[in-house]
Amino acid sequence: MKDFWKLFSSFFTVALRRQMAYRGTYFAGIIGQWISNGATFLGIYIMVSSFDLLGGWNGSEVLMLFGLSVMSYAIGASFFFNFATGLAGRIRSGEFDASLTKPVHPFLHEVFSAGYNVGYISHFTLSLFIVIVALSSVSYTPDAQGVLFLITAVFGAALIQAAALIASSVLSFFSVGRNPIIDFLLVDMKEFTNYPITIFPRGIQFVLTFILPFAFMNFYPAAALLGKAIPEGYPAILPYLSPLAGAVVFALSILLWNWGLKNYKSTGS
Amino acid sequence: MSFIEVTGLCKDYRIAKQEKGITGAVKSLFHREYTVKEAVRNVSFSLEKGEVVGYIGPNGAGKSTTIKMLSGVLLPTSGVAKTGDIIPYENRKENAKRIGVVFGQRSQLYWDLPISDTFDLYESLYSVPRERFRQNCNFFTELLDMGDFLHQPVRQLSLGQKMKANIAIALLHDPEVLYLDEPTIGLDVTSKKVLRDALKNINTQRNTTIILTTHDMDDIEAVCQRLIMIDQGQKLFDGTLGDFRSKYNDGFTVKLEFDTVPPPWQENGEYELLEGDERHWLIKSKTEMTAKTAMIDLIGIYDPMNLYVQEERIEDIVRRAYAVDEVV
Numbered sequence: 001m002k003d004f005w006k007l008f009s010s011f012f013t014v015a016l017r018r019q020m021a022y023r024g025t026y027f028a029g030i031i032g033q034w035i036s037n038g039a040t041f042l043g044i045y046i047m048v049s050s051f052d053l054l055g056g057w058n059g060s061e062v063l064m065l066f067g068l069s070v071m072s073y074a075i076g077a078s079f080f081f082n083f084a085t086g087l088a089g090r091i092r093s094g095e096f097d098a099s100l101t102k103p104v105h106p107f108l109h110e111v112f113s114a115g116y117n118v119g120y121i122s123h124f125t126l127s128l129f130i131v132i133v134a135l136s137s138v139s140y141t142p143d144a145q146g147v148l149f150l151i152t153a154v155f156g157a158a159l160i161q162a163a164a165l166i167a168s169s170v171l172s173f174f175s176v177g178r179n180p181i182i183d184f185l186l187v188d189m190k191e192f193t194n195y196p197i198t199i200f201p202r203g204i205q206f207v208l209t210f211i212l213p214f215a216f217m218n219f220y221p222a223a224a225l226l227g228k229a230i231p232e233g234y235p236a237i238l239p240y241l242s243p244l245a246g247a248v249v250f251a252l253s254i255l256l257w258n259w260g261l262k263n264y265k266s267t268g269s
Numbered sequence: 270m271s272f273i274e275v276t277g278l279c280k281d282y283r284i285a286k287q288e289k290g291i292t293g294a295v296k297s298l299f300h301r302e303y304t305v306k307e308a309v310r311n312v313s314f315s316l317e318k319g320e321v322v323g324y325i326g327p328n329g330a331g332k333s334t335t336i337k338m339l340s341g342v343l344l345p346t347s348g349v350a351k352t353g354d355i356i357p358y359e360n361r362k363e364n365a366k367r368i369g370v371v372f373g374q375r376s377q378l379y380w381d382l383p384i385s386d387t388f389d390l391y392e393s394l395y396s397v398p399r400e401r402f403r404q405n406c407n408f409f410t411e412l413l414d415m416g417d418f419l420h421q422p423v424r425q426l427s428l429g430q431k432m433k434a435n436i437a438i439a440l441l442h443d444p445e446v447l448y449l450d451e452p453t454i455g456l457d458v459t460s461k462k463v464l465r466d467a468l469k470n471i472n473t474q475r476n477t478t479i480i481l482t483t484h485d486m487d488d489i490e491a492v493c494q495r496l497i498m499i500d501q502g503q504k505l506f507d508g509t510l511g512d513f514r515s516k517y518n519d520g521f522t523v524k525l526e527f528d529t530v531p532p533p534w535q536e537n538g539e540y541e542l543l544e545g546d547e548r549h550w551l552i553k554s555k556t557e558m559t560a561k562t563a564m565i566d567l568i569g570i571y572d573p574m575n576l577y578v579q580e581e582r583i584e585d586i587v588r589r590a591y592a593v594d595e596v597v
Contacts, residue, residue, distance in 0.1 A: 010392075014379065017382060021382070093375060094373075097372060097375075100341060100361065102365055103363075103365040109394075265343055265358070
């Protein structure tokens with residue numbers, strides 16, 4: 001464990017130094033992200049504020065969903081985005097093989113050397129702003145318990161986002177190029193959670209809760225915080241289980257990755 | 270028992286075929302068709318500690334695949350590889366501490382940072398005592414003549430400088446074995462020489478076992494005592510450089526260059542015209558003669574403006590060697 005932190009801090013420092021070598025690009029990137037996410041934010045805001053209620057959720061409450069989704073993505077992606085999107089290229093170029101000649105687990109080595117992506121600070125700050133705006137406009141009075149709940153829920157949500165990124169990279173072990181089916185399951189399915197899942201058919205609610213549990217990223221924590229109904233017949237404990245759901249899917253995604261690696265080592269494809 | 274033992278090593282690659290479009294994407298999730306390529310076929314050899322071995326063969330012969338199995342990257346389809354008392358692909362981490370690997374032109378450096386930063390990173394990656402690590406950094410910086418560019422961002426470095434740095438970082442943790450996949454590819458003559466001298470030095474001073482794959486016969490001549498040749502996954506030759514030359518080398522070719530239209534080619538039993546245009550001829554002797562005799566002879570007959578003697582390229586030797594063994 002001591003070694004882990006030593007390794008993490010050395011690689012983290014290197015990642016920061018690399019990105020700070022291009023400060024201009026870095027700040028331009030942050031502003032770009034603000035504009036692009038800000039536009040999505042405005043789009044959703046205008047849409048939801050023109051309806052009165054969406055499945056019992058008002059505009060600000062729906063924005064809370066978007067805010068939590070972006071915030072958890074910012075955290076998960078800052079650690080895993082470079083890794084997940086870069087893996088296919090590193091396998092193709094042969095750089096990945098070098099990771100297998102290092103005395104640490106290749107997953108750790110890949111994640112660390114792909115580097116922490118500082119750019120997601122822009123997503124994070126924007127999402128924090130959205131969440132605060134949304135909560136204050138529904139006159140939510142923060143208390144210690146609520147804030148603590150939100151922090152652990154966001155942590156669990158970040159693990160879910162990370163798991164989706166890790167799982168999407170596993171395909172690189174099997175074939176070159178992306179698979180649109182996988183992209184749909186791991187990227188596009190998340191879009192549903194920008195809206196309260198109670199407005200969707202029961203099948204989709206089930207998938208987003210038990211199969212690809214993206215609803216734990218934002219819907220369930222927000223429902224708990226704002227006192228909203230969850231799908232009929234679902235256990236009342238669900239809104240509090242985001243950290244657990246996060247830990248489970250994160251662990252599963254690493255198992256899946258190791259399985260992919262095993263295949264790579266024996267087929268070398 | 271030898272230090273490195275490879276017995277009946279085989280590696281098949283399965284190459285997946287994926288159909289285009291959505292149906293192809295759906296299908297490929299459930300069922301795939303493969304073509305099988307035998308990259309390494311029943312290769313065996315053993316190495317003593319401190320040996321320097323050249324592993325040669327044309328592109329796609331299975332050199333890199335063998336190195337990957339020895340360094341623990343790939344699992345063999347069948348057969349066994351052992352380094353020290355470890356099976357590298359089963360004890361990958363333990364093996365990784367004892368080996369240094371440089372895979373050809375794939376740099377392990379961060380192109381936007383100076384090499385010195387990558388050095389620091391490697392210190393945290395390998396559990397080497399700090400004092401020893403510093404010593405090694407200084408030793409290899411000196412040996413590979415890297416002092417001038419240690420603190421420059423890697424993107425500003427030449428190919429030769431990057432290769433030196435890659436070799437240095439592969440050695441900082443005192444590995445017992447060094448695997449080099451095409452270390453001199455694309456380098457200029459001076460860099461090649463510095464690199465070869467450094468490898469010899471590392472071998473004698475530290476008794477590091479070195480296995481290098483290469484296309485360049487000069488690499489072999491400069492640093493290797495022994496040569497293993499493979500083609501199409503099979504071992505064709507294993508022995509000293511001298512044995513190799515006397516078994517396969519077919520001498521040399523002579524290139525003549527003319528400034529005017531050359532005199533007519535005289536067919537005889539001694540020389541063969543391999544290629545020729547209006548200004549250049551490529552000639553090979555049919556008999557065993559020294560280069561000196563051929564030069565004097567050819568200048569006498571054709572009076573060219575210029576004359577070069579070329580040793581046979583390794584690819585040609587390997588190609589012919591393969592054809593010879595096929596017949597036998």
